[in-house]
Amino acid sequence: MKSKKPKTKSKLNKDKWNELSKQMREMHPSCELCGATKNLQVHHVFCTKYYAKSILRYHPSNLLVCCPTCHFKSHKSFIQIMVDEIKGV
Numbered sequence: 001m002k003s004k005k006p007k008t009k010s011k012l013n014k015d016k017w018n019e020l021s022k023q024m025r026e027m028h029p030s031c032e033l034c035g036a037t038k039n040l041q042v043h044h045v046f047c048t049k050y051y052a053k054s055i056l057r058y059h060p061s062n063l064l065v066c067c068p069t070c071h072f073k074s075h076k077s078f079i080q081i082m083v084d085e086i087k088g089v
C-alpha cells in the first residue's frame, strides 16, 4: 500500500521500526546486558543520528535489546545522548 502522506524527515519509518523492534524482542526476550525481562527496549548501538541514511538503521547487528536501565547506561557511555524510536512494550 502506498501512501502519499509526507514523511517526517530523518525519522525512522515507524511501521518498519515497530515490526523490527518486535522481532528483536521476540528473538531476545530478555535484556542482552543484564537479563531483565521487563519493559524491554531496542537500542541502536551506533547512533542513528550519524547513520541516518545507513542500512545500519535497521540492521539487527546494530540493535540491542535491553531494559530501560541498561539502555540509559548505554547512552551515558556514548556521551552523546541520542533519541531512539523506542517502544517499551
Ligand SMILES: [Zn+2]
Pocket (backbone or CB within 6 Å): 031, 032, 033, 034, 035, 036, 066, 067, 068, 069, 070, 071
Ligand atoms: Zn538490562
Ligand SMILES: [Zn+2]
Pocket (backbone or CB within 6 Å): 042, 043, 044, 071, 075, 084
Ligand atoms: Zn538507545
